[in-house]
Amino acid sequence: MDIDKPEVDRLILHSRNFFCVLKITFNKGRIYPLAGSRLAYLTHLFPDDEVELFLSIRNPVTHLPAMYAATPHTQFIEFLDGADPRDILWSDLITNISQEAPNVRIIVWWYEDAPMIFLGGGGIVARDCRYLCE
Numbered sequence: 001m002d003i004d005k006p007e008v009d010r011l012i013l014h015s016r017n018f019f020c021v022l023k024i025t026f027n028k029g030r031i032y033p034l035a036g037s038r039l040a041y042l043t044h045l046f047p048d049d050e051v052e053l054f055l056s057i058r059n060p061v062t063h064l065p066a067m068y069a070a071t072p073h074t075q076f077i078e079f080l081d082g083a084d085p086r087d088i089l090w091s092d093l094i095t096n097i098s099q100e101a102p103n104v105r106i107i108v109w110w111y112e113d114a115p116m117i118f119l120g121g122g123g124i125v126a127r128d129c130r131y132l133c134e
Contacts, residue, residue, distance in 0.1 A: 011046075018038065019032040019034055019035040019038055020032060020034050020035075020038075022067050022070050022071045023071040023072055023073060023079075024081075025067055025071075025079075026079065026080050026081040026082070026083045027081055028081065028082055029081070029082045029083040029084070029087070030083070030092065030096075031083065031088055031090075031092070031093055032093055032096075033096070035093055035096060035097050035100075036096040036097045036098075036099060036100025036101055037100050039051065039053060039097055039100065039101035039104050040100045040101040042101075042104075043101055043103060043104060050105070051101070051103070051104050051105075052104065052105045052106075052107065053097065053104055053105070053106045053107070054107045055094075055106060055107065055108045055109075056108075056109055056110070056111045056114065057090045057108055057109070057110060057111060058110070058111035058112070059110075059111070059112060060085060060088050063111070064080075064085055064088075067079075090108075094106060094108065
């Protein structure tokens with residue numbers, strides 16, 4: 001960022017807990033139920049700007065145990081709060097976000113593909129992030 005330049009071209013916010021803290025990831029069987037409303041609030045904070053969400057989704061077989069291990073829950077079933085792991089769909093999360101924050105552009109990739117995306121020969125994110133250094 002150029003301190004002599006009065007405006008900001010791009011602001012990047014990154015947080016593992018952006019949608020919620022891990023211990024309340026699930027509510028009544030839904031994963032990240034507050035995601036859409038959180039993004040809607042963000043669009044109200046920046047009403048004249050384009051808000052984009054870059055979302056890495058991970059196979060639930062590895063994602064759920066990793067999330068559970070990072071919470072204070074002592075029982076996996078308690079962590080899931082009624083969710084059946086077989087019914088967890090990332091498309092439900094993306095639908096929720098699209099309904100609550102319809103003007104947010106969503107870019108999704110598989111967590112497992114991150115090495116190819118970020119490091120692979122001119123990967124999508126690596127190519128687009130070059131603007132951050134300008």
